[in-house]
Amino acid sequence: MAEAYPWQDSLWQQLAGRAQHAHAYLLHGPMGIGKRALAERLMARLLCQRPEGLDACGQCKSCMLLKAGSHPDNYILEPEEADKAIKVDQVRDLVSFVVQTAQLGGRKVVLIEPVESMNINASNALLKSLEEPSGDTVLLLVSHQTSRLLPTIKSRCVQQACPLPSEAMSLQWLAKALPDCAEEERIELLTLAAGSPLAAVKLQGQGVREQRALVVEGVKKLLKQQQSPTQLAEEWKSIPMLQLFDWFCDWSSLILRYQLTQDEEGLGLADMRKVVQYLAQKTAQEKVLNIQDWILAQRQKVMSKANLNPALLLEALLVQWVSLPAQK
Ligand SMILES: [Zn+2]
Known part of the structure; x- marks a missing residue:
């Protein structure tokens, strides 16, 4: 059975407790908070x-088939490869499933995740199924970014926002999920995961705290001229590029924020506070704005998986970074 998270309790009661079900739901909210699990739980129900x-009983024929992954009346539509698009042919297969009669005589349920990975043709093909409901079919659409959806898709669904859990609730849950971490480490992970508890667990599994420690130490040595951009680019080559760009982007925002507000509360995680403050004091604002623009543009390229030379790109970033405090 799909995992039930404590921060979804009231959401679950609202959704599962409906006397009549909508033809289509759009479950949306930030990544890493369990929307997929919520959709799977609703599908089972x-x-x-x-x-x-x-909740679903977990024992009837339907529940058994679902557990075995061989239920004839459920359909999961997702990209064939992670981070790739859902193709129009995949949506066409779905559309022919939707018009069939349910084999077990009950409902049919379709789960689509993430909806925003459908391109315009795929979206238009799906619209037909949303416009002409067929029998007792319920569509569960999961989205991390509704701004990328066609308005016509959104308007045909009952929209259900899935908010980020409170920090207190996330930390309480993380205490059980990561019993070997200290409270301070869990707070750090949750911050690095932008408040998403499931993402925090994933980051821990990927060794993100160790990576961050390595990068922070490297940045400090870089500014003290104890290590060169080339050496660091080599040392960091096992760290995901996007992760590195996210951190540098974050630090440039923190530098700007401090230049504008002088607010010591807003210096981010403890490991870089002194460096952020130092760079804010030593660097002309225009230079910070420039490097931030550059980082954002490169980050976009990294995200689109453009053909890049990671070592060269990283070196270019570090060469600019080390020259930040040069003169004001
Ligand atoms: Zn059952």
Whole structure:
């Protein structure tokens, strides 16, 4: 059965407790908070032949088939490869599933994630199924970024926002999920994950705290001229490029913020506070703005998986970074 997260309790009661179900739901909110699990839980509930209370029974024929991954009346549509688009042919297959009769005589349930990975042709093909509901089919659309959806898709769904849990609730949950971390480390992970508890667990698994420590130490040595951009680019080559660009982007924002507000509360995580403050004092604002523009533009290229030479790009970033405090 899909995992039930404590921050989804009231959301779940609202959704599962509806007397009548909508033809299509759009579950949207930030990444890493369990929207997919929520959709899977609702899928099981909608397909279950003997629901108990708000949840699926876990024992009927439908629940057993779903567990085995061989339920004839559910359909999961997602990119064939991670981070790639959902293709129009995939949506066409879905559309022919939607017009069939349910084989177990109950509902059919479709789960699409992430909806924004459909291009315009795929989206238009899906619109037909949203416009002409077929029998007792329920579509569950999961989106991390509704701004990228066609307005016509959004308007045909019951929209259900899935908010970020409060910090207190996330930390309480993380205490159980990451019992070997200290409280301070869990706070750091949650910050690095922009408040998403599931993303925090994933980051811990990827060794992000160790990577961050390595990068922070490197940046300090770079500014003291103890290590060169070339050496650091070599040392950091196992760290995901996007992660590096996110950190530098974050630091440039913090420098600007401090230049504008002089607010010591807004210096970010403890490991870089002194460096951020130092660079804010020593660098002309225009230079910070320039490097931030450059970082954002390169980050976009990294995201689009353009053909880049990572070592050269990283070196270019570090050469600019080390020259920030040169003269004011
Ligand atoms: Zn059941």
